[in-house]
Amino acid sequence: xxxxxxxxxxxxxxxxxxxxxxxxxxxxxxxxxxxxxxxxxxxxxxxxxxxxxxxxxxxxxxxxxxxxxxxxxxxxxxxxxxxxxxxxxxxxxxxxxxxxxxxxxxxxxxxxxxxxxxxxxxxxxxxxxxxxxxxxxxxxxxxxxxxxxxxxxxxxxxxxxxxxxxxxxxxxxxxxxxxxxxxxxxxxxxxxxxxxxxxxxxxxxxxxxxxxxxxxxxxxxxxxxxxxxxxxxxxxxxxxxxxxxxxxxxxxxxxxxxxxxxxxxxxxxxxxxxxxxxxxxxxxxxxxxxxxxxxxxxxxxxxxxxxxxxxxxxxxxxxxxxxxxxxxxxxxxxxxxxxxxxxxxxxxxxxxxxxxxxxxxxxxxxxxxxxxxxxxxxxxxxxxxxxxxxxxxxxxxxxxxxxx
Amino acid sequence: xxxxxxxxxxxxxxxxxxxxxxxxxxxxxxxxxxxxxxxxxxxxxxxxxxxxxxxxxxxxxxxxxxxxxxxxxxxxxxxxxxxxxxxxxxxxxxxxxxxxxxxxxxxxxxxxxxxxxxxxxxxxxxxxxxxxxxxxxxxxxxxxxxxxxxxxxxxxxxxxxxxxxxxxxxxxxxxxxxxxxxxxxxxxxxxxxxxxxxxxxxxxxxxxxxxxxxxxxxxxxxxxxxxxxxxxxxxxxxxxxxxxxxxxxxxxxxxxxxxxxxxxxxxxxxxxxxxxxxxxxxxxxxxxxxxxxxxxxxxxxxxxxxxxxxxxxxxxxxxxxxxxxxxxxxxxxxxxxxxxxxxxxxxxxxxxxxxxxxxxxxxxxxxxxxxxxxxxxxxxxxxxxxxxxxxxxxxxxxxxxxxx
Numbered sequence: 022x023x024x025x026x027x028x029x030x031x032x033x034x035x036x037x038x039x040x041x042x043x044x045x046x047x048x049x050x051x052x053x054x055x056x057x058x059x060x061x062x063x064x065x066x067x068x069x070x071x072x073x074x075x076x077x078x079x080x081x082x083x084x085x086x087x088x089x090x091x092x093x094x095x096x097x098x099x100x101x102x103x104x105x106x107x108x109x110x111x112x113x114x115x116x117x118x119x120x121x122x123x124x125x126x127x128x129x130x131x132x133x134x135x136x137x138x139x140x141x142x143x144x145x146x147x148x149x150x151x152x153x154x155x156x157x158x159x160x161x162x163x164x165x166x167x168x169x170x171x172x173x174x175x176x177x178x179x180x181x182x183x184x185x186x187x188x189x190x191x192x193x194x195x196x197x198x199x200x201x202x203x204x205x206x207x208x209x210x211x212x213x214x215x216x217x218x219x220x221x222x223x224x225x226x227x228x229x230x231x232x233x234x235x236x237x238x239x240x241x242x243x244x245x246x247x248x249x250x251x252x253x254x255x256x257x258x259x260x261x262x263x264x265x266x267x268x269x270x271x272x273x274x275x276x277x278x279x280x281x282x283x284x285x286x287x288x289x290x291x292x293x294x295x296x297x298x299x300x301x302x303x304x305x306x307x308x309x310x311x312x313x314x315x316x317x318x319x320x321x322x323x324x325x326x327x328x329x330x331x332x333x334x335x336x337x338x339x340x341x342x343x344x345x346x347x348x349x350x351x352x353x354x355x356x357x358x359x360x361x362x363x364x365x366x367x368x369x370x371x372x373x374x375x376x377x378x379x380x381x382x383x384x385x386x387x388x389x390x391x392x393x394x395x396x397x398x399x400x401x402x403x404x405x406x407x408x409x410x411x412x413x414x415x416x417x418x419x420x421x422x423x424x425x
Numbered sequence: 426x427x428x429x430x431x432x433x434x435x436x437x438x439x440x441x442x443x444x445x446x447x448x449x450x451x452x453x454x455x456x457x458x459x460x461x462x463x464x465x466x467x468x469x470x471x472x473x474x475x476x477x478x479x480x481x482x483x484x485x486x487x488x489x490x491x492x493x494x495x496x497x498x499x500x501x502x503x504x505x506x507x508x509x510x511x512x513x514x515x516x517x518x519x520x521x522x523x524x525x526x527x528x529x530x531x532x533x534x535x536x537x538x539x540x541x542x543x544x545x546x547x548x549x550x551x552x553x554x555x556x557x558x559x560x561x562x563x564x565x566x567x568x569x570x571x572x573x574x575x576x577x578x579x580x581x582x583x584x585x586x587x588x589x590x591x592x593x594x595x596x597x598x599x600x601x602x603x604x605x606x607x608x609x610x611x612x613x614x615x616x617x618x619x620x621x622x623x624x625x626x627x628x629x630x631x632x633x634x635x636x637x638x639x640x641x642x643x644x645x646x647x648x649x650x651x652x653x654x655x656x657x658x659x660x661x662x663x664x665x666x667x668x669x670x671x672x673x674x675x676x677x678x679x680x681x682x683x684x685x686x687x688x689x690x691x692x693x694x695x696x697x698x699x700x701x702x703x704x705x706x707x708x709x710x711x712x713x714x715x716x717x718x719x720x721x722x723x724x725x726x727x728x729x730x731x732x733x734x735x736x737x738x739x740x741x742x743x744x745x746x747x748x749x750x751x752x753x754x755x756x757x758x759x760x761x762x763x764x765x766x767x768x769x770x771x772x773x774x775x776x777x778x779x780x781x782x783x784x785x786x787x788x789x790x791x792x793x794x795x796x797x798x799x800x801x802x803x804x805x806x807x808x809x810x811x812x813x814x815x816x817x818x819x820x821x822x823x824x825x826x827x828x829x
Contacts, residue, residue, distance in 0.1 A: 067630030088492070131705070134643070135632045192631065193627055194626075194628070202689070216762060219760075235536070237599075355602060
């Protein structure tokens with residue numbers, strides 16, 4: 022099985038910086054899923070879809086969301102920088118193998134041997150605490166400063182933060198589980214799981230269109246994501262530095278529980294005014310279709326703002342936040358019943374950005390105060406991680422930091 | 426959107442009793458997934474796949490396992506038989522609509538409107554407690570007697586039992602979630618959720634073959650299921666009565682946690698001797714391929730039994746249990762970390778059978794004592810429900826009991 026995305030040359034996917042990066046990014050976004058099309062008549066097209074691990078950026082940022090995600094954080098059990106280096110080498114090697122559909126190694130417990138890679142991506146991040154732990158405090162990027170406390174935060178620190186962060190996505194749940202187990206086994210003696218959560222997105226082929234995600238509230242979610250073919254896309258998502266982190270990103274993770282019983286008691290037209298978009302197709306209340314730019318100034322004939330002053334898309338809009346933008350890649354979660362009998366369900370929010378101070382932080386500051394959606398949400402866990410640039414073949418993720 | 430499975434006439438799927446039933450059953454098993462093949466070039470083939478709700482048997486027994494399952498039990502909040510009748514009518518009507526890909530109703534909260542039914546099935550069961558609650562103790566089938574306690578059971582009663590049981594399967598997680606939410610909303614005032622769990626199976630297209638399931642231990646699981654084209658299949662799975670339950674079944678549910686850290690410490694050859702099958706392809710250790718009948722008497726050249734005396738497939742074999750057989754339809758689950766730091770993961774075991782006293786009970790009695798696999802498993806929740814026969818169009822599930 023080839024490691025390249027079918028229909029796109031490895032070169033195109035790996036891309037370069039600047040304009041080349043934008044082209045590469047587009048191939049990355051379209052490639053993973055488009056690869057299934059030419060061979061749709063063969064049964065395992067979904068299984069065969071392969072996303073290269075190596076590249077300018079780590080995989081799992083620009084690719085379409087897979088049907089299943091595993092999120093996990095690990096804490097180092099010691100402070101040994103060289104053990105961490107060995108682990109990142111081994112994890113990178115394993116992720117590259119698994120994303121090609123190869124076994125992870127000779128002694129590995131085979132779980133999902135009968136499937137292809139199913140668009141598997143494995144993405145690694147480093148938390149702020151890691152830098153203290155391994156004696157590299159001076160190398161910690163300033164952008165990794167702790168997120169401020171936001172009003173209404175109800176964070177469980179045991180399910181927040183962590184030295185190492187891993188995002189595993191695949192279109193088959195067993196493939197994603199298998200990758201998690203292999204990484205966990207390989208970490209034994211060096212790092213142990215701090216928290217782990219599972220989420221889901223749509224199954225390829227379930228819907229009729231190249232779609233934006235839909236969350237458990239039934240709302241189209243992610244429409245206003247920055248587009249890879251726009252000139253400032255890379256500047257919004259990928260960092261210039263310092264040094265070892267150039268070409269990387271910062272990911273903000275929030276476990277956001279949805280108060281679905283309250284939400285579903287609202288009639289659809291009131292839900293739409295809370296969001297600012299039509300529920301059926303995601304079109305903004307200022308008119309048009311899902312992709313029509315939001316007109317925040319538009320007034321209805323009665324002089325009332327078409328998109329209410331406290332509507333989610335107004336408060337979250339870049340225009341309301343000095344141009345702040347981030348690439349959201351959230352997955353839904355559902356974890357049984359809470360003690361009060363309601364479903365424990367919501368959004369594993371993930372957003373990639375060049376600088377949280379110009380992305381998540383200003384947006385969430387406004388949302389926590391002025392967004393009418395916020396009364397239906399509870400932020401229960403949180404994390405901020407630097408996502409190192411992608412590894413070249415033969416290299417490993419984090420090499421610029423750990424070999425430095 | 427048509428309610429019939431493409432490529433199979435509605436008549437064939439609805440089938441009849443006896444020989445007709447076996448033919449219908451086969452169509453049901455093959456139809457749901459096979460339906461995707463003729464239209465594989467159109468993007469939403471997976472989404473369009475529709476499994477009829479109405480029929481001799483309820484849907485969700487004979488169909489291939491979907492990528493996602495929702496399991497839930499409800500308890501009646503009152504003892505009103507007529508309110509239950511109204512709920513079962515409404516649930517049946519809603520399930521029929523959703524499985525055709527139609528909205529559930531005018532006032533419903535639309536969540537997954539942009540997908541087809543994605544092979545959605547909704548299956549209802551009645552627990553023993555229901556019959557007392559609605560004053561129909563005399564109509565409770567003897568086969569619904571409580572399961573005996575088994576050695577090593579560690580059951581959480583809050584996540585066991587329940588008056589009403591619902592199994593929702595779909596190839597898209599949001600479609601399954603949507604169906605659960607709609608049923609939950611419709612139950613308000615009549616029944617409330619007692620417990621809820623989510624599980625997964627393989628995504629269609631992930632693997633190369635018409636496959637038996639593979640569990641989180643990496644083992645092929647379900648090979649020895651009774652086959653719908655064998656003459657005694659219906660007698661093993663569907664009950665003859667009494668009266669209102671004829672054509673129905675009994676489902677045993679067990680939440681079985683897997684001690685994966687212990688399991689994965691075993692080398693593959695020892696795992697294979699615990700199970701009695703090869704891990705890579707599920708072939709029995711007595712030789713052949715996955716579908717080769719197990720030869721329990723086969724000895725290796727050294728005179729040792731090829732399938733060890735305490736191997737799972739020997740202890741569970743019908744030949745070891747007076748012919749006891751059941752149709753297993755289990756899903757994997759994974760629910761984050763336990764307090765000891767291990768993954769809370771395993772199998773949502775489901776088995777349909779004509780009579781638990783000739784199915785699950787004798788097999789589990791032997792497994793709990795003599796199965797070398799049992800030391801890697803913990804049974805943490807349990808349920809037994811009568812699964813009424815399917816509803817005809819215009820009727821509802823449980824009508825024979827509740828209109829009686």
